[in-house]
Amino acid sequence: MTAPAHVRVLIAGGGTGGITVASWLRKLSSRLEIAIVEPSPFHDYQSGWVLVAGGFIPPEDTRRAERDVLPPEVELIQSKVMGFDPHHNAVELIGGHRLTYDVLVVALGIELNWSAVQGLAESLGRHQVTSIYGRRTASYTHHCFEAFRGGTAVFTQPATAIKCGGAPQKIMHLAHQRFEQRSGVGVNTRTLFCTAQASLFPVRAYSDKMVEIAARHHSEVRYHHDLVAVDGPAGLATFRVREPGHSERLETIPFELLHVVPPMSAPPVVAASPLAIQPAEGEPAAASGGWVEVDPHTARHVRFDNVFAIGDVGSFPTAKTAAAVRMQAPVVAANVLAVLEGRHLDPGYDGYSACPLITSDHAVMMVEFDYSKQPVSSFLVNPVKERWFAWLLERFGFPWIYWNRMLKAQPHEAGYLKPFEGLARRLGLMRWQA
Numbered sequence: 001m002t003a004p005a006h007v008r009v010l011i012a013g014g015g016t017g018g019i020t021v022a023s024w025l026r027k028l029s030s031r032l033e034i035a036i037v038e039p040s041p042f043h044d045y046q047s048g049w050v051l052v053a054g055g056f057i058p059p060e061d062t063r064r065a066e067r068d069v070l071p072p073e074v075e076l077i078q079s080k081v082m083g084f085d086p087h088h089n090a091v092e093l094i095g096g097h098r099l100t101y102d103v104l105v106v107a108l109g110i111e112l113n114w115s116a117v118q119g120l121a122e123s124l125g126r127h128q129v130t131s132i133y134g135r136r137t138a139s140y141t142h143h144c145f146e147a148f149r150g151g152t153a154v155f156t157q158p159a160t161a162i163k164c165g166g167a168p169q170k171i172m173h174l175a176h177q178r179f180e181q182r183s184g185v186g187v188n189t190r191t192l193f194c195t196a197q198a199s200l201f202p203v204r205a206y207s208d209k210m211v212e213i214a215a216r217h218h219s220e221v222r223y224h225h226d227l228v229a230v231d232g233p234a235g236l237a238t239f240r241v242r243e244p245g246h247s248e249r250l251e252t253i254p255f256e257l258l259h260v261v262p263p264m265s266a267p268p269v270v271a272a273s274p275l276a277i278q279p280a281e282g283e284p285a286a287a288s289g290g291w292v293e294v295d296p297h298t299a300r301h302v303r304f305d306n307v308f309a310i311g312d313v314g315s316f317p318t319a320k321t322a323a324a325v326r327m328q329a330p331v332v333a334a335n336v337l338a339v340l341e342g343r344h345l346d347p348g349y350d351g352y353s354a355c356p357l358i359t360s361d362h363a364v365m366m367v368e369f370d371y372s373k374q375p376v377s378s379f380l381v382n383p384v385k386e387r388w389f390a391w392l393l394e395r396f397g398f399p400w401i402y403w404n405r406m407l408k409a410q411p412h413e414a415g416y417l418k419p420f421e422g423l424a425r426r427l428g429l430m431r432w433q434a
């Protein structure tokens with residue numbers, strides 16, 4: 001690896017956020033020196049792993065070479081950030097190489113902690129224990145659905161923050177539909193959604209609707225159930241149950257299929273750095289979550305003026321999604337340039353995020369919201385409703401938009417509908433009701 005000693009704008013992490021913000025920076029400034037540190041030679045469209053598991057697209061459609069998706073004249077440093085030293089405007093790479101910057105954008109994503117669940121790493125990808133939170137196991141999930149002959153299918157969601165809060169449920173709904181379509185399997189199947197959370201979604205209107213959809217599919221929902229151990233060969237999943245008003249207990253559930261969403265956290269290299277949220281007095285460091293501590297509207301670090309975050313690694317109090325990245329990227333890019341040119345920052349990010357919830361192979365609820373924790377609608381319709389057009393978007397529209405518009409810094413399509421928003425409101429089209 002040959003890496004420079006200094007770059008004007010350094011982006012740590014070349015995933016969805018890193019690539020998108022690099023494209024916006026290139027669009028806004030054709031001559032700016034930009035470098036990205038990214039260890040992987042590939043970039044994955046992670047939202048597509050749900051479609052792989054459902055058998056709608058092959059896994060190859062979700063992957064491209066990293067170099068092919070970077071904007072022109074952005075240097076790719078194929079390495080890994082091993083440490084942040086923001087007091088000296090520097091990062092440390094593999095092999096001790098030190099790289100300094102004028103402005104840093106942190107885009108390292110979120111860490112998946114498979115080994116935090118006892119026995120999971122050993123069972124994953126075998127014994128009908130699977131997950132859409134990985135490219136290889138997304139394909140295995142499809143295999144598990146096809147091989148399933150009835151019994152108990154368990155789907156989990158951990159206690160931690162996760163990326164795409166709707167994904168644990170969408171895969172359950174796709175499984176349900178697949179089992180219903182195959183003769184005998186649906187009637188012989190019990191579907192359980194075991195979540196460590198107290199509700200199905202943090203936005204009340206969507207959560208209520210999700211409860212209704214799960215009931216329609218005869219899926220049993222168990223709250224406060226946190227997966228702590230898996231025994232793949234024996235087909236047993238053990239949960240720590242912490243129901244309010246009851247003492248903590250362990251519950252073991254036998255399964256014929258187990259879909260796991262692992263606990264997640266801030267990447268350790270971030271959590272251990274001065275960029276992480278400072279724990280409150282007397283609190284252990286882990287309690288603060290370890291995310292890069294940024295202003296929720298400008299994405300600038302609250303203590304280091306020349307540091308920004310984008311995507312899952314940031315402390316933005318909203319859902320961690322690619323949809324959020326899309327809205328953050330133009331704001332972050334404009335603010336990076338504002339810092340370089342000594343201008344005021346744009347506080348333009350309003351917390352927009354979206355977790356489109358697939359409920360069958362012809363229906364999706366868009367699940368859009370912002371910092372107000374109320375539903376919003378880019379499409380000028382009631383967002384708390386399953387729709388066929390949203391399924392077409394999820395299946396065909398979003399993958400194309402991701403590769404051809406989002407990663408290339410093209411404005412959000414919903415912008416074209418903005419002029420009609422007032423009219424839609426007056427006509428009551430956007431009023432949401434379950």
Ligand SMILES: Cc1cc2nc3c(=O)[nH]c(=O)nc-3n(C[C@H](O)[C@H](O)[C@H](O)COP(=O)(O)OP(=O)(O)OC[C@H]3O[C@@H](n4cnc5c(N)ncnc54)[C@H](O)[C@@H]3O)c2cc1C
Binds near residue numbers: 012015322
């Ligand atoms: C199954 C699934 C379904 C999803 N569905 C949706 C959906 O429907 N809608 C939606 O909007 N979002 C969805 N998401 C979430 C979306 O993919 C993420 O929120 C998005 O990718 C976040 O972008 P990011 O740049 O923060 O992280 P990532 O895209 O994960 O990128 C992080 C990058 O940092 C790199 N990196 C890590 N450590 C280092 C290091 N030390 N040094 C340098 N580089 C490093 C990684 O290699 C990676 O390339 C889904 C995700 C999954 C897994």
